[in-house]
Amino acid sequence: LSRLFAQLPGVQVTVADGTYEALLHQLRHGDLDLVVGPLRGERAPADIAEELLFVDRLVPVVRGGHPLLGGDRAARPVRRRSLRTLLAWPWIGPLPDTPARAAFERAFMAAGLAVPAVGLQVNSPAVVRSVLLSGDSIALLSALQIRGEVASGLLTVLPVPMQGTERPIGLMQRRDGLAPQVLQTLLDE
Numbered sequence: 001l002s003r004l005f006a007q008l009p010g011v012q013v014t015v016a017d018g019t020y021e022a023l024l025h026q027l028r029h030g031d032l033d034l035v036v037g038p039l040r041g042e043r044a045p046a047d048i049a050e051e052l053l054f055v056d057r058l059v060p061v062v063r064g065g066h067p068l069l070g071g072d073r074a075a076r077p078v079r080r081r082s083l084r085t086l087l088a089w090p091w092i093g094p095l096p097d098t099p100a101r102a103a104f105e106r107a108f109m110a111a112g113l114a115v116p117a118v119g120l121q122v123n124s125p126a127v128v129r130s131v132l133l134s135g136d137s138i139a140l141l142s143a144l145q146i147r148g149e150v151a152s153g154l155l156t157v158l159p160v161p162m163q164g165t166e167r168p169i170g171l172m173q174r175r176d177g178l179a180p181q182v183l184q185t186l187l188d189e
Contacts, residue, residue, distance in 0.1 A: 106164030
């Protein structure tokens, strides 16, 4: 977006956040020209074209100072743990029937563990961050979405071996839609 603004001064862009279903509805009705997020692959609607950008991986995240970190973070490295040791803690989970939820469930199944009950199911990264920062919950999040919080020490990625947390991220557009020039410029960037 920054490069788009530099290339087309004065252009106006609206970014909407929401569930896949809400964003898909807006896309189909022309309220949005593009959705960026987890792709559905074979489950994608026939009228929606998907384009892979990258494969993201979800990682276990806690607040800085969480008891799992074992005291002063700067004084000693975080001890490597197993997914089994994390089951005793409260979990924040992704919404049902989402790629993130599928990755959440795959991670536990790959480790031969039952999927833990979650006290909070949420789609909003901002809400997850807020709840993590104010308690001892654990969540699987995209490391890309929390780079700033990890760099500042607010959140910590736990060094826990995980399998199955990959999910494809990409662009979704109407198959029959024509991209406005501004959108085409953004896509080129």
